[in-house]
Amino acid sequence: MANDTAKRLLARIRALREAHGLTQEAFAERAGLAYKHYQQVEAGRKFDVRLSTLIKVAEALGLTLSELVDFSAPAVAENRAEYASNPASGKASAGSRQKRTRSKRT
Numbered sequence: 001m002a003n004d005t006a007k008r009l010l011a012r013i014r015a016l017r018e019a020h021g022l023t024q025e026a027f028a029e030r031a032g033l034a035y036k037h038y039q040q041v042e043a044g045r046k047f048d049v050r051l052s053t054l055i056k057v058a059e060a061l062g063l064t065l066s067e068l069v070d071f072s073a074p075a076v077a078e079n080r081a082e083y084a085s086n087p088a089s090g091k092a093s094a095g096s097r098q099k100r101t102r103s104k105r106t
Helices: 004-019 024-031 035-043 051-060 080-085 089-105
Strands: none
Touching (some): 035 051
16 A cells, blocks of 8 residues: 555544544454554554455544545544443454354354
8 A cells, every 4th residue: 555545545544543532453353353463554564454444444443444444534533422322333343344244154
Protein backbone atom coordinates (compact mmCIF):
# COMPACT_ATOMS: atom_id res chain seq x y z
CA MET A 1 0.00 0.00 0.00
CA ALA A 2 2.16 2.81 -1.23
CA ASN A 3 -0.15 5.23 -3.05
CA ASP A 4 -1.64 8.41 -1.58
CA THR A 5 -5.12 6.94 -1.08
CA ALA A 6 -3.70 4.01 0.86
CA LYS A 7 -1.61 6.36 3.00
CA ARG A 8 -4.68 8.46 3.77
CA LEU A 9 -6.69 5.35 4.66
CA LEU A 10 -4.00 4.05 7.00
CA ALA A 11 -3.68 7.47 8.66
CA ARG A 12 -7.46 7.54 9.12
CA ILE A 13 -7.49 4.05 10.64
CA ARG A 14 -4.76 5.03 13.07
CA ALA A 15 -6.51 8.30 14.01
CA LEU A 16 -9.80 6.47 14.61
CA ARG A 17 -8.09 3.77 16.68
CA GLU A 18 -6.34 6.40 18.79
CA ALA A 19 -9.58 8.39 19.15
CA HIS A 20 -11.12 5.28 20.70
CA GLY A 21 -8.18 5.10 23.09
CA LEU A 22 -7.04 1.68 21.91
CA THR A 23 -3.52 0.36 21.52
CA GLN A 24 -2.67 -1.52 18.35
CA GLU A 25 -2.75 -4.76 20.30
CA ALA A 26 -6.15 -4.10 21.90
CA PHE A 27 -7.59 -2.96 18.58
CA ALA A 28 -6.26 -6.00 16.72
CA GLU A 29 -7.90 -8.26 19.29
CA ARG A 30 -11.20 -6.36 18.99
CA ALA A 31 -11.05 -6.65 15.20
CA GLY A 32 -10.22 -10.36 15.29
CA LEU A 33 -6.82 -9.85 13.66
CA ALA A 34 -3.39 -11.06 14.67
CA TYR A 35 -1.50 -8.24 16.39
CA LYS A 36 1.59 -8.47 14.15
CA HIS A 37 -0.58 -8.51 11.04
CA TYR A 38 -2.52 -5.43 12.14
CA GLN A 39 0.71 -3.68 13.12
CA GLN A 40 2.09 -4.24 9.61
CA VAL A 41 -1.16 -3.06 8.01
CA GLU A 42 -1.28 0.17 10.02
CA ALA A 43 2.41 0.86 9.34
CA GLY A 44 1.87 0.39 5.60
CA ARG A 45 4.25 -2.56 5.41
CA LYS A 46 1.53 -4.98 4.34
CA PHE A 47 0.97 -4.48 0.61
CA ASP A 48 -1.81 -7.02 0.10
CA VAL A 49 -4.50 -5.91 2.54
CA ARG A 50 -7.66 -7.89 1.91
CA LEU A 51 -11.14 -6.46 1.78
CA SER A 52 -12.08 -8.77 4.64
CA THR A 53 -9.38 -7.13 6.79
CA LEU A 54 -10.75 -3.66 6.05
CA ILE A 55 -14.26 -4.84 6.92
CA LYS A 56 -13.02 -6.21 10.26
CA VAL A 57 -11.26 -2.90 10.96
CA ALA A 58 -14.40 -0.92 10.11
CA GLU A 59 -16.61 -3.11 12.30
CA ALA A 60 -14.18 -2.89 15.20
CA LEU A 61 -14.49 0.89 14.95
CA GLY A 62 -18.29 0.72 14.82
CA LEU A 63 -18.33 1.86 11.19
CA THR A 64 -19.39 0.48 7.86
CA LEU A 65 -16.73 -0.01 5.23
CA SER A 66 -18.04 2.98 3.29
CA GLU A 67 -17.81 5.17 6.41
CA LEU A 68 -14.24 3.99 6.98
CA VAL A 69 -13.13 5.00 3.50
CA ASP A 70 -15.05 8.30 3.50
CA PHE A 71 -12.18 10.76 3.74
CA SER A 72 -14.54 13.73 3.97
CA ALA A 73 -15.86 12.45 7.32
CA PRO A 74 -14.15 13.55 10.53
CA ALA A 75 -11.46 11.22 11.88
CA VAL A 76 -13.35 10.84 15.15
CA ALA A 77 -16.33 8.56 14.64
CA GLU A 78 -19.60 10.40 15.07
CA ASN A 79 -21.08 7.36 16.76
CA ARG A 80 -18.39 7.37 19.44
CA ALA A 81 -20.96 7.78 22.23
CA GLU A 82 -22.77 4.68 20.99
CA TYR A 83 -19.45 2.86 20.61
CA ALA A 84 -18.38 3.84 24.14
CA SER A 85 -21.64 2.51 25.59
CA ASN A 86 -21.29 -0.77 23.69
CA PRO A 87 -17.57 -1.27 22.94
CA ALA A 88 -18.05 -4.94 22.17
CA SER A 89 -20.30 -4.15 19.20
CA GLY A 90 -17.46 -4.42 16.70
CA LYS A 91 -16.14 -7.57 18.31
CA ALA A 92 -19.56 -9.19 18.34
CA SER A 93 -19.99 -8.50 14.64
CA ALA A 94 -16.65 -10.06 13.84
CA GLY A 95 -17.45 -13.05 16.02
CA SER A 96 -20.82 -13.54 14.37
CA ARG A 97 -19.17 -13.49 10.96
CA GLN A 98 -16.57 -16.04 12.11
CA LYS A 99 -19.31 -18.37 13.33
CA ARG A 100 -21.08 -18.16 9.98
CA THR A 101 -17.81 -18.84 8.16
CA ARG A 102 -17.04 -21.86 10.32
CA SER A 103 -20.50 -23.33 9.78
CA LYS A 104 -20.13 -23.01 6.02
CA ARG A 105 -16.87 -24.97 6.08
CA THR A 106 -18.27 -27.91 8.00
